[in-house]
């Protein structure tokens with residue numbers, strides 16, 4: 001039977017160097033605790049690559065299928081950690097892969113060390129990847145038989161007073177002898193693995209749960225507590241099995257995301273025919289055909305046909321999206337109506353979906369604060385209880401004339417209670433469930449720490465453009481500000497001004513510039529009198545973007561800039577008349593930029609952006625959750641205030657340069673937990689500074705997934721309150737679980753000392769507690 005979560009119990013001698021790293025998010029190494037604990041189900045391991053040369057030596061991934069619990073990790077760490085040729089160890093219990101960094105010829109010694117612990121290490125050969133591997137299924141019958149034997153031992157124990165029955169069963173055996181035989185059968189059938197593992201641990205000076213259980217059961221056998229010993233062993237094994245099963249559900253929740261993308265795709269062959277092939281083999285640039293109702297296998301761009309797609313598996317948003325030629329489609333999404341062909345833009349293992357899964361997997365590795373605490377606690381708890389048990393067994397009989405039998409028995413019950421399993425597994429199960437639940441809603445959380453800290457969020461700073469608004473402003477006003485006759489002589493016709501501005505704007509991808517570049521010139525310029533094509537762009541030399549202000553460049557030997565009030569002010573070309581007009585437009589929520597040459601303001605352009613319908617709702621939801629909102633925008637104060645009013649934001653700050661945004665976050669953080677949502681580069685420092693940085697529209701952008709703490713797959717701001725709610729719920733469950741686990745232990749401790757607790761009751765309680773906390777954690781998934 002699987003050695004499992006129960007064995008996630010901290011071990012006495014596991015003092016782990018990595019623990020000292022109090023990094024914010026510590027991705028690898030031992031941090032993969034229990035998430036990864038123990039699978040009973042056949043688990044699929046991903047392909048393993050070969051040794052890699054690095055500066056300090058070699059990095060070799062080693063697969064150890066028997067290693068999926070911290071118990072095993074502790075053993076291996078102990079064994080290898082002291083070898084001089086081993087530079088570092090990184091455990092990925094979830095994948096069951098150990099990454100060893102070692103000196104050149106040390107690999108054989110490392111493998112031998114692992115083998116000496118009773119594990120079978122696998123490394124990939126010279127030819128590269130080791131194929132994925134399926135763990136063989138284990139049979140239930142030995143445990144079933146053991147359970148029957150244990151029950152019979154119990155029954156025989158009860159029947160003891162009835163004389164003659166055992167004689168009827170067997171002429172030779174007394175009742176007690178029969179119970180003993182049955183108990184030994186039960187322990188032998190169910191407990192061999194536990195004994196073996198316990199023995200390996202003890203030999204290596206480690207006191208893990210397998211060792212404790214072996215000691216407890218052996219003690220009970222020595223005391224002649226036959227039915228009890230049998231029951232304890234059977235229940236313990238059963239508990240592990242059930243726990244492993246439920247933990248697998250948490251583990252599979254993430255693997256389940258991977259199954260969103262179908263394994264096969266219909267790809268066009270060189271002769272033009274269509275063939276269904278494995279998605280993993282499809283090259284970038286291939287053409288794939290999709291039928292109605294089919295799931296998309298790879299990321300790509302539609303080259304023929306149109307359809308509506310349900311992107312809920314990735315974005316969490318189930319409203320179908322229309323897609324036509326040139327639009328991006330994503331692996332894992334569902335084609336609803338039409339059929340279309342698309343050109344593959346990323347290999348299967350590089351799709352947006354694959355990156356999401358990778359990020360979630362990494363996130364599990366990063367320990368949440370509660371988990372750190374619990375692990376540390378468990379590390380102390382187990383040895384402390386062990387020594388108390390030892391004292392209980394020895395001191396009262398020796399010093400107070402207590403009954404040896406009584407006190408040794410009490411000590412054994414204490415050993416069972418010494419298992420902090422329920423406590424240790426409660427946290428990771430909850431966090432993993434939360435992470436998976438979030439991923440299913442299109443919220444990618446980059447570490448348990450953010451999920452856990454999210455409940456504290458009290459301020460949310462938001463950027464305006466693209467976050468609250470659509471970020472696609474359109475040109476609403478174009479006004480030439482110089483006298484038409486003067487303009488004529490200076491060579492600045494109306495069309496000319498427009499053309500100059502558009503030529504500058506075309507070179508920038510700032511939304512305001514884009515609006516000017518894309519505007520239908522005909523709506524603003526009298527085309528009949530215009531030059532042949534007013535939209536045609538002019539040559540721009542020494543083009544330059546001026547952050548937070550605008551752009552500038554030389555056209556036909558003269559320099560021009562296109563920028564906001566700040567820019568005009570700084571170049572000394574502002575006037576009160578202009579300011580009045582600016583104020584007017586800005587109060588309507590429009591952003592204004594002006595075209596200037598080195599002497600005067602030639603023209604002004606006002607653009608209006610629309611507020612996303614979801615922004616208003618999101619802000620209202622945030623306020624309901626007690627979170628205050630503040631808008632930080634590079635745009636001017638009037639526009640900021642106007643937009644803030646439209647969406648109901650508490651406070652609006654305009655004219656914010658990146659460093660101002662950063663300063664604003666820093667100031668808020670003095671007495672609050674602050675989150676920030678943004679998209680642009682001008683938000684990057686503030687996003688990095690905020691305790692939780694949210695990036696929107698992450699599906700289309702790798703950098704957003706990589707740099708944000710929380711990536712929202714689409715740009716629906718309501719995902720932020722959804723995140724906060726999930727985070728608060730996770731937090732509640734974490735606290736419930738810790739209280740449950742410790743509470744049950746405390747009750748048993750008291751019962752035992754009072755002489756009321758029996759050993760199998762303790763196992764039962766322990767199992768019950770573990771199941772309770774796992775079930776409680778998994779509740780998050782069901783939402």
Ligand SMILES: Nc1ncnc2c1ncn2[C@@H]1O[C@H](COP(=O)(O)OP(=O)(O)OP(=O)(O)O)[C@@H](O)[C@H]1O
Pocket residue numbers: 463464465466508509510512513545546547548549550551562563564591592593632633634635636656657680682
């Ligand atoms: N490349 C550009 N082209 C045109 N205008 C620009 C450009 N860069 C900046 N501006 C002007 O400067 C203002 C501030 O720009 P900035 O990029 O700091 O913030 P933003 O994009 O308007 O708003 P937010 O901070 O909400 O994203 C813009 O509103 C715009 O008027």
Ligand SMILES: [Cu+]
Pocket residue numbers: 565569574575579
């Ligand atoms: Cu001014």
